[in-house]
Amino acid sequence: MAAGRVDVPRKRDYYDFKKEEVVRYKNGSGDAKLSRVRRGYQNINGCRFLSDGQNLGPRRGDAPCVKNSEVSKHKDGVQLPPEKKRKFSPIIWDLEKEKEVRISSKNRIVPISSFSCIKFPDGSVREVSTVVSDGGAAKHSIKENLSEGLEYDSEKPFLVCGSVGSTVSKSPVGLSASLPQEEVGVDDLDQVHLEEAELVQVHGILASRWASDSDTPRDVSPSSGNYTAERGQSSKSSTPESGEFRRESSEDRARLSGLDELGLGCSSKDEYAESELEDDVMDVDKSPDEDSCAKQLQIEEVAVPSRSMNLFNSCRSVFEYERLNKINEGTYGIVYRARDKTTGEIVALKKVKMDVGRKQELSEYGFPISSLREINILLSFNHPSIVNVKEVVVDDVDNVFMVMEYMEHDLKGLIETMKHPFSTSEVKCLMLQLLEGVKYLHDNWVLHRDLKTSNLLVNNQGKLKVCDFGMSRQYGSPLKPYTSLVVTLWYRAPELLLGMKKYSTAVDMWSVGCIMAELLAKKPLFNGKTEADQIDKIFKTLGTPTETIWPGFSELPGAKAQFVKQPYNLLRKRFPAASFTGSPVLSELGFDLLNKLLSYDPEMRITVDDALNHDWFREVPLPKSQEFMPTFPPQHARNRHVQRTLIKRKESGRRECSRVDRQHKHMLYVPCQKEAFLWHGCEPAHVQA
Numbered sequence: 001m002a003a004g005r006v007d008v009p010r011k012r013d014y015y016d017f018k019k020e021e022v023v024r025y026k027n028g029s030g031d032a033k034l035s036r037v038r039r040g041y042q043n044i045n046g047c048r049f050l051s052d053g054q055n056l057g058p059r060r061g062d063a064p065c066v067k068n069s070e071v072s073k074h075k076d077g078v079q080l081p082p083e084k085k086r087k088f089s090p091i092i093w094d095l096e097k098e099k100e101v102r103i104s105s106k107n108r109i110v111p112i113s114s115f116s117c118i119k120f121p122d123g124s125v126r127e128v129s130t131v132v133s134d135g136g137a138a139k140h141s142i143k144e145n146l147s148e149g150l151e152y153d154s155e156k157p158f159l160v161c162g163s164v165g166s167t168v169s170k171s172p173v174g175l176s177a178s179l180p181q182e183e184v185g186v187d188d189l190d191q192v193h194l195e196e197a198e199l200v201q202v203h204g205i206l207a208s209r210w211a212s213d214s215d216t217p218r219d220v221s222p223s224s225g226n227y228t229a230e231r232g233q234s235s236k237s238s239t240p241e242s243g244e245f246r247r248e249s250s251e252d253r254a255r256l257s258g259l260d261e262l263g264l265g266c267s268s269k270d271e272y273a274e275s276e277l278e279d280d281v282m283d284v285d286k287s288p289d290e291d292s293c294a295k296q297l298q299i300e301e302v303a304v305p306s307r308s309m310n311l312f313n314s315c316r317s318v319f320e321y322e323r324l325n326k327i328n329e330g331t332y333g334i335v336y337r338a339r340d341k342t343t344g345e346i347v348a349l350k351k352v353k354m355d356v357g358r359k360q361e362l363s364e365y366g367f368p369i370s371s372l373r374e375i376n377i378l379l380s381f382n383h384p385s386i387v388n389v390k391e392v393v394v395d396d397v398d399n400v401f402m403v404m405e406y407m408e409h410d411l412k413g414l415i416e417t418m419k420h421p422f423s424t425s426e427v428k429c430l431m432l433q434l435l436e437g438v439k440y441l442h443d444n445w446v447l448h449r450d451l452k453t454s455n456l457l458v459n460n461q462g463k464l465k466v467c468d469f470g471m472s473r474q475y476g477s478p479l480k481p482y483t484s485l486v487v488t489l490w491y492r493a494p495e496l497l498l499g500m501k502k503y504s505t506a507v508d509m510w511s512v513g514c515i516m517a518e519l520l521a522k523k524p525l526f527n528g529k530t531e532a533d534q535i536d537k538i539f540k541t542l543g544t545p546t547e548t549i550w551p552g553f554s555e556l557p558g559a560k561a562q563f564v565k566q567p568y569n570l571l572r573k574r575f576p577a578a579s580f581t582g583s584p585v586l587s588e589l590g591f592d593l594l595n596k597l598l599s600y601d602p603e604m605r606i607t608v609d610d611a612l613n614h615d616w617f618r619e620v621p622l623p624k625s626q627e628f629m630p631t632f633p634p635q636h637a638r639n640r641h642v643q644r645t646l647i648k649r650k651e652s653g654r655r656e657c658s659r660v661d662r663q664h665k666h667m668l669y670v671p672c673q674k675e676a677f678l679w680h681g682c683e684p685a686h687v688q689a
């Protein structure tokens with residue numbers, strides 16, 4: 001944690017129920033703090049205060065109260081999120097800027113200019129517009145002194161504190177640094193798009209914690225390309241950046257060099273860090289000056305020529321890799337195993353699907369937004385429990401591939417093929433790694449929103465990594481309404497099923513609970529076929545919620561329906577302490593954790609930090625160490641086994657695979673697809689999927 005920063009129990013600050021609101025107030029000293037009014041008390045820095053000032057202390061399970069003096073403050077005394085460690089900062093999507101930055105799917109050229117507000121060492125904030133035309137040197141002008149009327153001195157170092165990025169491209173694909181906030185859901189892509197487009201109307205960036213973070217600094221800075229990489233893990237960046245995974249070309253460098261001469265860059269890392277701090281505060285309490293800066297600049301943007309930058313232009317070619325076999329296919333990507341021709345390293349190549357269900361994304365933005373989000377987030381993240389994306393490569397027909405570290409299995413496939421469930425100590429090992437990954441996401445203000453066993457990769461070294469960030473998004477304070485059409489049905493939290501729009505990290509924790517149960521039982525916990533069926537299954541096991549156990553439940557949009565009346569929580573029956581019937585057994589502590597992960601009230605649901613500290617991980621059997629985790633034949637080998645079986649069948653004259661081995665059903669699933677057969681020189685006509 002950075003000096004002066006304090007971890008705050010965020011989930012308690014950002015929920016939005018009818019009876020409680022996240023509010024900001026200013027105390028006598030002018031310090032603005034996040035607080036919440038609920039059930040007669042305010043939550044300030046983790047302590048509950050009655051209206052008469054009496055301190056009730058922290059809530060059950062909360063960390064001790066934070067003293068005011070310990071609270072990290074910026075100039076307005078606003079609490080700051082804990083320091084985040086990243087490879088570098090992700091792009092921020094700004095719906096407000098959508099029109100300016102929208103990528104035309106036809107010509108893929110987006111005219112847009114960039115600007116920045118700069119903060120001088122003396123504290124004054126001024127706006128600088130930057131005009132970079134193709135091939136031309138950068139020109140910029142100081143539009144106005146926004147705060148104190150000080151003279152601009154280009155010799156002085158300064159900090160850049162806010163901007164709207166810009167980017168353009170020609171082939172193969174153009175991407176914008178300021179991308180809109182629409183969501184891509186699993187159920188109905190278009191609907192999700194429209195829904196979030198409507199809901200997240202204004203201030204895409206500027207209104208959120210992430211919003212006001214600077215991007216143009218790096219955008220316009222000559223060191224922009226290297227700077228973020230250099231900062232590496234030490235950067236808690238909540239900043240949008242254009243061209244993050246772009247390699248800086250000599251042309252770009254030349255184009256940007258003029259900015260350097262004029263001092264348009266961060267002069268030191270420390271200053272940059274300070275500027276980020278500034279941004280967080282600006283985000284929360286944006287001054288009219290800053291507002292006017294933004295407005296002014298929006299007008300400016302229309303008029304000035306654009307800077308042209310192609311994010312994928314200098315990507316390596318996919319032909320640097322030898323494609324070995326198809327691993328799996330998801331909704332948004334086809335994943336192949338491949339070998340780096342130069343190093344011989346085995347990698348996974350995820351080809352971004354540009355077709356199915358993505359028409360609207362393509363016509364609107366020229367590139368699937370969910371894939372861009374995934375690329376952006378994964379490139380910026382660096383954690384042992386998050387799949388590592390090494391680079392992005394392109395082919396000669398505009399296909400984009402993510403090059404990821406190769407993992408032999410996904411948990412879903414493993415669970416389906418294993419004869420016996422994981423042992424308790426193996427489940428603990430996997431759960432700890434999963435929770436570490438989720439903690440990293442939540443600490444970095446990202447919701448995964450699609451945690452499920454098929455998105456958890458496992459290798460033969462016993463490592464677990466979270467993948468598939470197509471549904472993930474950044475969140476902040478205050479919460480904004482997001483689509484509830486997220487998370488694959490079986491792992492979807494009840495608040496999402498009931499239509500809550502302002503949700504937060506608890507949705508991921510529910511999914512973690514479902515995953516824990518699945519690991520123990522070797523089958524999904526709630527496998528509903530429709531949303532109604534899913535709710536029904538949850539209520540039948542956990543009991544129908546009431547206002548008492550879930551305050552605010554009855555006010556949720558979906559709560560008006562007639563639900564099954566089941567007054568008891570029957571979860572323990574499915575996970576007894578001892579069993580003679582083959583049910584998965586779970587100790588008191590294990591059940592306590594599972595029960596807390598599956599709490600109805602998202603506010604009461606256990607946080608990732610508390611889950612990681614749960615005593616279940618400290619009781620025997622202790623978590624197995626990774627090196628002692630069982631190994632399994634890799635998926636492609638299992639697929640090859642199935643291929644051989646199918647080819648044999650073909651050779652023996654059988655026209656169809658009439659008998660599908662239940663145990664290997666999932667293996668058959670992949671090779672039964674046309675592409676896999678063509679790959680292996682087979683014909684799909686001989687196989688029934």
Ligand SMILES: Nc1ncnc2c1ncn2[C@@H]1O[C@H](COP(=O)(O)OP(=O)(O)OP(=O)(O)O)[C@@H](O)[C@H]1O
Nearest residue numbers: 328330331332333335348404405406407410454468
């Ligand atoms: N790095 C990897 N190494 C090995 N296999 C992988 C890797 N990444 C993904 N896979 C396999 O590909 C499958 C699909 O990947 P992924 O979930 O990223 O695609 P998707 O199209 O986003 O899927 P979804 O339909 O869940 O949205 C995974 O379930 C896993 O089996």
